[in-house]
Amino acid sequence: xxxxxxxxxxxxxxxxxxxxxxxxxxxxxxxxxxxxxxxxxxxxxxxxxxxxxxxxxxxxxxxxxxxxxxxxxxxxxxxxxxxxxxxxxxxxxxxxxxxxxxxxxxxxxxxxxxxxxxxxxxxxxxxxxxxxxxxxxxxxxxxxxxxxxxxxxxxxxxxxxxxxxxxxxxxxxxxxxxxxxxxxxxxxxxxxxxxxxxxxxxxxxxxxxxxxxxxxxxxxxxxxxxxxxxxxxxxxxxxxxxxxxxxxxxxxxxxxxxxxxxxxxxxxxxxxxxxxxxxxxxxxxxxxxxx
Amino acid sequence: xxxxxxxxxxxxxxxxxxxxxxxxxxxxxxxxxxxxxxxxxxxxxxxxxxxxxxxxxxxxxxxxxxxxxxxxxxxxxxxxxxxxxxxxxxxxxxxxxxxxxxxxxxxxxxxxxxxxxxxxxxxxxxxxxxxxxxxxxxxxxxxxxxxxxxxxxxxxxxxxxxxxxxxxxxxxxxxxxxxxxxxxxxxxxxxxxxxxxxxxxxxxxxxxxxxxxxxxxxxxxxxxxxxxxxxxxxxxxxxxxxxxxxxxxxxxxxxxxxxxxxxxxxxxxxxxxxxxxxxxxxxxxxxxxxxxxxxxxxxxxxxxxxxxxxxxxxxxxxxxxxxxxxxxxxxxxxxxxxxxxxxxxxxxxxxxxxxxxxxxxxxxxxxxxxxxxxxxxxxxxxxxxxxxxxxxxxxxxxxxxxxxxx
Numbered sequence: 001x002x003x004x005x006x007x008x009x010x011x012x013x014x015x016x017x018x019x020x021x022x023x024x025x026x027x028x029x030x031x032x033x034x035x036x037x038x039x040x041x042x043x044x045x046x047x048x049x050x051x052x053x054x055x056x057x058x059x060x061x062x063x064x065x066x067x068x069x070x071x072x073x074x075x076x077x078x079x080x081x082x083x084x085x086x087x088x089x090x091x092x093x094x095x096x097x098x099x100x101x102x103x104x105x106x107x108x109x110x111x112x113x114x115x116x117x118x119x120x121x122x123x124x125x126x127x128x129x130x131x132x133x134x135x136x137x138x139x140x141x142x143x144x145x146x147x148x149x150x151x152x153x154x155x156x157x158x159x160x161x162x163x164x165x166x167x168x169x170x171x172x173x174x175x176x177x178x179x180x181x182x183x184x185x186x187x188x189x190x191x192x193x194x195x196x197x198x199x200x201x202x203x204x205x206x207x208x209x210x211x212x213x214x215x216x217x218x219x220x221x222x223x224x225x226x227x228x229x230x231x232x233x234x235x236x237x238x239x240x241x242x243x244x245x246x247x248x249x250x251x252x253x254x255x256x257x258x259x260x261x262x263x264x265x266x267x268x269x270x271x272x273x274x275x276x277x278x279x280x281x282x283x284x285x286x287x288x289x290x291x
Numbered sequence: 292x293x294x295x296x297x298x299x300x301x302x303x304x305x306x307x308x309x310x311x312x313x314x315x316x317x318x319x320x321x322x323x324x325x326x327x328x329x330x331x332x333x334x335x336x337x338x339x340x341x342x343x344x345x346x347x348x349x350x351x352x353x354x355x356x357x358x359x360x361x362x363x364x365x366x367x368x369x370x371x372x373x374x375x376x377x378x379x380x381x382x383x384x385x386x387x388x389x390x391x392x393x394x395x396x397x398x399x400x401x402x403x404x405x406x407x408x409x410x411x412x413x414x415x416x417x418x419x420x421x422x423x424x425x426x427x428x429x430x431x432x433x434x435x436x437x438x439x440x441x442x443x444x445x446x447x448x449x450x451x452x453x454x455x456x457x458x459x460x461x462x463x464x465x466x467x468x469x470x471x472x473x474x475x476x477x478x479x480x481x482x483x484x485x486x487x488x489x490x491x492x493x494x495x496x497x498x499x500x501x502x503x504x505x506x507x508x509x510x511x512x513x514x515x516x517x518x519x520x521x522x523x524x525x526x527x528x529x530x531x532x533x534x535x536x537x538x539x540x541x542x543x544x545x546x547x548x549x550x551x552x553x554x555x556x557x558x559x560x561x562x563x564x565x566x567x568x569x570x571x572x573x574x575x576x577x578x579x580x581x582x583x584x585x586x587x588x589x590x591x592x593x594x595x596x597x598x599x600x601x602x603x604x605x606x607x608x609x610x611x612x613x614x615x616x617x618x619x620x621x622x623x624x625x626x627x628x629x630x631x632x633x634x635x636x637x638x639x640x641x642x643x644x645x646x647x648x649x650x651x652x653x654x655x656x657x658x659x660x661x662x663x664x665x666x667x668x669x670x671x672x673x674x675x676x677x678x679x680x681x682x683x684x685x686x687x688x689x690x691x692x693x694x695x696x697x
């Protein structure tokens with residue numbers, strides 16, 4: 001409390017008008033951010049630069065970065081991660097766009113039910129959900145039971161299983177931002193478009209998608225980044241062909257105890273994620289509509 | 292801008308067969324015995340309207356009267372349960388909106404916020420693949436028509452309400468529709484702008500020669516712009532006539548009440564003489580009307596416009612209604628003062644007294660006044676709808692006639 005008062009008093013001469021109140025309100029979240037987010041980040045940063053982490057007396061080096069970046073295995077894993085993540089993202093968008101459209105413009109009284117279903121589906125424990133996919137995709141699972149012929153072994157412990165499971169896990173976070181963006185679209189725009197001769201394809205491409213674009217970009221930020229660092233899904237339903245970056249970092253640090261390489265790899269991914277977010281954010285803003 | 296109507300699309304052989312001469316029916320819309328139900332509610336009940344090409348036609352009525360549903364059936368957004376929509380001699384009842392040569396202007400405009408003014412306007416021509424040069428030429432032509440030069444690159448969000456309205460008009464007109472359908476397009480504007488836009492719309496309609504079908508609940512708006520008006524109520528056309536006719540010769544009590552201010556009086560037929568019917572109120576007071584020749588002694592509904600009622604200063608003509616009453620309210624409205632006069636029979640009459648004399652003495656509440664008006668100004672509701680007018684296919688049905696007698 002004393003610290004809080006001190007902060008306000010020091011800031012007071014510079015703060016104008018409501019600035020004083022804003023500082024007081026922001027104190028708690030800023031503190032949390034520093035303690036829980038920035039501090040671990042600094043620790044990880046120093047780990048990636050220490051010659052023999054966590055020995056702080058061992059001196060600093062960029063060796064871990066050059067090692068990580070020149071190791072072909074890491075590039076292969078990066079490629080696997082990107083194509084699995086992107087395929088899952090494309091599948092999710094293919095589901096989320098029509099679903100959000102249906103919820104906003106067609107569902108009527110079912111809108112709330114669908115929204116709640118999406119939220120509740122996300123509330124389930126993730127590990128339970130992922131194990132459920134083992135039951136669905138397994139050798140004696142539901143899908144193999146439905147499809148005639150010999151059991152398909154590529155359904156489980158494969159990139160396919162990881163993609164399907166990731167898509168199912170993150171569908172809520174893809175749909176809700178797109179739903180919110182579409183909610184702001186005036187339905188009379190579609191009637192105008194129909195009146196001017198537009199079919200469903202022109203309506204989607206020239207009106208629905210451009211106006212829902214901010215939601216699409218936000219969904220991509222929200223989903224892509226956690227998906228690329230996810231290791232639980234690949235652990236449970238993945239196989240040797242779906243070894244992903246999240247698992248790699250985890251195995252480097254917890255498996256081999258190689259804190260230097262793990263931290264360096266993690267920081268590189270962080271920088272890429274931030275760059276990706278900024279790009280998506282910029283695109284979303286470009287499409288922001290003034291009305 | 293020329294109206295190309297039925298010549299704009301290559302007609303099929305069936306269409307050619309049904310079109311005696313291509314231009315005779317340009318812009319003509321026929322609504323033929325159309326009924327539309329939404330579950331239990333009959334929104335439009337056996338409506339027939341013929342709108343000749345180049346007319347400014349309005350559908351007027353309170354909300355829920357079926358006017359917007361009728362318009363949406365002409366546009367193709369709703370399909371009639373019974374009846375046909377015939378556009379320029381071709382039955383389009385089953386044709387989707389995109390394939391009908393009409394365009395609609397929506398109350399909310401439905402402008403595309405992520406496109407510039409010219410992109411919005413070019414939307415239709417691009418879908419119709421008119422070609423770059425043709426599209427560019429049409430867009431700049433129509434921008435000049437609605438006076439939006441200099442705003443081509445703005446987004447709708449950067450325009451005022453009136454300018455957005457004009458973009459919506461231009462976006463529809465650029466397709467050179469046979470008819471333009473307007474659904475309360477001025478509803479979102481403030482009063483002053485609305486009045487300006489009314490004149491502008493009328494002017495635009497005359498310059499382009501396009502058929503305008505206009506839906507509104509504002510009787511003044513309809514009166515200002517329209518060649519003819521269909522007054523709708525409970526899904527039926529109560530009366531279809533020119534603004535003057537609607538005001539002077541309302542076909543039903545509903546029309547009399549909806550168009551302007553009106554005094555509706557239930558006239559008991561006490562005696563008939565000299566082609567007049569009279570209701571005696573005692574003390575020499577009476578209300579007269581021209582005998583509609585229906586015979587019988589059933590009460591007749593008459594309507595008297597407030598401005599036709601005069602305050603008597605001397606003797607009253609023998610052919611004039613003559614009643615006394617007490618002023619209960621006097622409201623100064625500028626050009627007129629509105630008096631509410633309570634008769635000793637308990638009826639209230641609204642009287643408009645023209646303020647055309649500086650310093651003239653005004654009756655105050657409590658004052659006793661004598662009112663008179665010519666028998667010809669007691670209009671017997673529904674007595675003289677011209678059933679021979681070939682354009683008036685929206686004549687009163689049996690149902691509205693029954694309503695009139697109420």
